[in-house]
Amino acid sequence: MARSATTLRADILDSAVRLFAAHGFRGTSLQEIATDAGCSKASLLYHFTNKDAILTELLAPVGAQVAELEARLARLDGEAAARAAVDALVDLSLRFRLQVKILLLDVDTLINRPELPDVDGFMARLTDALSGRSADQPARVWAWMAMLGIILTSAGECGVPEGTLRAELTRGALRTLGLPAC
Amino acid sequence: MARSATTLRADILDSAVRLFAAHGFRGTSLQEIATDAGCSKASLLYHFTNKDAILTELLAPVGAQVAELEARLARLDGEAAARAAVDALVDLSLRFRLQVKILLLDVDTLINRPELPDVDGFMARLTDALSGRSADQPARVWAWMAMLGIILTSAGECGVPEGTLRAELTRGALRTLGLPAC
DNA sequence: CCGAATCCTGTCCGATCGGTCAGCTAGGGT
DNA sequence: ACCCTAGCTGACCGATCGGACAGGATTCGG
DSSP states (O other): OOSOSHHHHHHHHHHHHHHHHHHOSTTSOHHHHHHHHTSOHHHHHHHSSSHHHHHHHHHHHHHHHHHHHHHHHHTOOHHHHHHHHHHHHHHHHHHHGGGGGGGGSOHHHHHHOOOOOOOHHHHHHHHHHHTTSSOOHHHHHHHHHHHHHHHHHHHHHTTOOSHHHHHHHHHHHHHHTTOOOO | OOSOSHHHHHHHHHHHHHHHHHHOSTTSOHHHHHHHHTSOHHHHHHHSSSHHHHHHHHHHHHHHHHHHHHHHHHTOOHHHHHHHHHHHHHHHHHHHGGGGGGGGSOHHHHHHOOOOOOOHHHHHHHHHHHTTSSOOHHHHHHHHHHHHHHHHHHHHHTTOOSHHHHHHHHHHHHHHTTOOOO
16 A cells, blocks of 8 residues: 555645645646645545535535534624634634635536536635745735635625624624724 | 628637636747637637737736726725725726736846746636625635735736825725724 | 639547446455 | 554545647638
8 A cells, every 4th residue: 555545645635625626626637636645546436426526525625614613602602703704714724724615606506506606726826925925914814805805795795694603703803904994 | 702891809808818827928829719719720810819819908908997996996085995906806806807817927027028927727716706706705705805915916917006005905895894993 | 704712611630528337456354 | 463444645536737739721912
């Protein structure tokens, strides 16, 4: 056995999310993913039944994560909720990095499972900015604004109720960014 | 002759920008573009030497437009510049709609001309929000925030000097959005 | 009425796409 | 010693990819 079994699966998922981010779903071939992960295309298709299965596995955890975040926020209020929301958002975006892009998928596209609208290159660049790889401070602020806007907009589209999450995140984000509340 | 010649070219470009927006560059086939434009793939390749040529033609006008906007802003100052910047930005985004996405391309990607990072689906949804198709007012505000962030960030990456454009647009945008300056 | 130029298409090409399958290799249990 | 199973791969499949090319159809200047 070449690798510790579970490792290759993880490597494939890692390569896939990075390549999907760079070229989009339809724009990334199984061969590219396999090469990047250091295995053959056939080996990749041994671990995943088909290309869609890779995407499905990448999408799975994020929806639950957002719902959990929303539930936690519902039990807080005011200043504490705002700070908690921002902290949770930071945690969420760092933990899932590019996977957060899933939130941008149209719901019916997800259901009907055809090709995906591609927002991945954009998300990759946002992630770069957010992780501090770009030292440009104004760029980071703008990136944060965009990131928050994306998450809030998409949360609604994914069926997450708009009430608490959006209101608290808006206030909390503005404060974090050093902007006065409005 | 089936069509008035220049019309088919325009139709092809129109189909291409819409399909690139939906599926990305690599994710859109010449056949799909041709079918959408109502002609054969061979006819498409008569009007454009290859797939890259379509993209190149779509990219051409936007860079110049941004430069012109920057030059106009350089001759203004203070309040007038801020308002003019926002107006120009609105004009720019509406006139070029999805084509604005070009600004998001990495410069070296443009030069080396391989596959493109895909931001198009995201831009399409932003455009929807900005054009008022989504009646959700908070969503529109967030969309604007993201849009401004994108344009400002990408202008820098495309070689547009950061000075005037970013500073003025930031102030003007905040005012337009009803947020206090900071 | 006649070339000549323009517009358009059917057909073919090599490469690559997503996916299948038989079979190889390496450990672990008995 | 044995075989069984999990992990992995090369070879192959039909479909589709971007692109080339010869030639049919239409329009226009002479």
